[in-house]
Amino acid sequence: MDAAPASIYLLCRNAAYAGSVIQQLSLFGLECQAFARASALLAAIHGKAPLMVLVDEAGCDDMALPQVLPMIARLQDVPLVYLSLPMAAQEQIELARAGATDFLPKPFDSHRLIDQIDRMLEAQSPQPARVLIVDDSEMLTHWASNVLTMGGMRVRSVKNPLKVPQLVALEKPELILLDMYMPECTGDELARVLRQNPAFDGIPIVFLSSETQRGRQLSARRMGGDDFLVKNNDPDELIDIVTMMVDRYRRLRELMSRDSLTRLLNHTHLIERLLQEVARAHETVRPLAFAMIDIDHFKSVNDRYGHAVGDRVIKSLARLLRQAFPGADLVGRYGGEEFSIVFPDTSLLRAAQQVDELRQRFGDLCQTSGSGEPLTISFSAGVAQLGNGMHAEQLIESADAALYQAKAAGRNQVGLAR
Incomplete structure (x- = not known):
């Protein structure tokens, strides 16, 4: 059984303020525990390390904050975020010396904290690399698979190279470890076939072979x-090379496939993903649903409060989508304030x-204008089900019609395709 996710600990003597912080973080799927006494907080940290510690400037009931901060820092090496009204630089320096690692201004801005948590979690918990091994030798496959699995990677192997194009389309490996000499074809012949498909063109291919002739190696790389x-x-060299190449592939892939503001799939790659899932659903006779989401009255938000506020609203919805669909390879920004979700193996309802x-x-999030004015923001959505013989374009049109149905009915609701 997986361990329960780490909580955020909050030291705050103001129960009402602590409650508002807990409520906002819960909307992003984060658990927060509040403590009015430093002794209780320190005991909790000693028992289980938190994701981070928030310390409110109002302090606690039993100790002065200059005493508490160093004790927290000594117990666990976790981010220690100080919540306060604007302060002088000298005060910040003294608090940093005491153990504070970050500062967040009051009133509490959950969006800024979530941004920080997102960056921290991505650095701490990278997704395991997906590697496909293509080799007819069971001994070598077993060795390479064990080495890479011990290195924290997710490994799939196949003996028949002729099955590789279909397997790559289904498994979406981030690196292919390929034998040079196999009965059905050579490794460079298979690499040439894979490179003909634009969807596979950027996947790193590493030849693993007993071939020592430099000319033959260079020829294979040219293919x-x-x-x-x-x-x-x-073994360490194999792990290092695969790790470096997957990291580089991911960075390039993200630049090409992700929307810069939301870090969700951009329009082109969202449609590509939908096409793949539609083909898979028809082949496996499994259900597939598709949703279109549109932020209500978004133009008026931009016009009245400015694009910076509009961008923050878009990012807040994107965060909820990323948390609801880890990996976010089924969610994309369709355009502007529109988002889409692909639901494999899922019924319409x-x-x-x-x-x-x-x-x-999303409606419960505390959105604010640049001046701190509270905003009420909602979205409307349309959901459609893939029918027999239906193409991806028809599925999009069906979901779009359901979205307009929801808007016509008053917005802030979900419409179902007829």
Whole structure:
């Protein structure tokens, strides 16, 4: 059984303020525990390390904050965020010396804190690399698979190279470890075939072979390989090379496929993902749903409060979507204030239920203007089900019609395609 996710600990003697912080963080799926006494906080930290510690400037009931901060810092090496009204630089320096690692201004801005948590979690919990090994040798496959699995990677292997194009389309590996000599075809021949498909073009291909002739190695790389490793090389070298190449692939892939503001799939890659899932649903005769989401009256938000506030609203919805769909490879920014979600293996009603839960959470977020004025923001959505013989374009049109149905009915609701 997986361990329960770490909580955020809050030291705050003001119960009402602590309650508002807890409520806002809960909307982003984060658990927060509040403590009025430093002794109780320190005991909790000693028992279980938190994700981070928030300390309110009002202090606590039993100790002065200059005493508490160093004790927290000594117990656990976790971010220690100080919540306060604007203060002089000298005060910040003294608090930093005492153990504070970050500062957040009051009133509490959950969006800024979530931004920080997102960056921290991504750095701490990278997704395991997905590696496909193509080799007819069981001994080498077993060795390489064990080495990479021990290195924290997710490994899939296949003996028949002719099955690789279909497997790559389904599994979406981030690196292919390819033998040079196999009965069905050579590794460089397979690499050339893979490079003909634009969807596979950027996936790193590393040849793993007993071939030591430098000319033959270079020839294989010209066919589409990115690197060449000799079999039975050092396990640490294999892990290091695969890790570096996957990291580089991910960075390039994110630049090409992600929307810069939301870090969700951009329009082009969202449609590409939908096309893949539509083909899979038809092939496996499994259900598929698709949702279109549009932030209500978004133009008036931009016109009245400015694009900075509008961007913050968009980012807050994007965060909820990323948390609801980890990895976010099924969610994209369709354009402007419109988002889309692909629901593989999901019925129309179940998808609509998930979207409606998101709608309620989004409506509960405390959005504010640049001057701190509270804003009420909602979204409307349309959900459609893939029918027999239906194309991706028809599924989008169906969800879009359901979205307009929801808008016509008063907005802030989910419409179902007829």
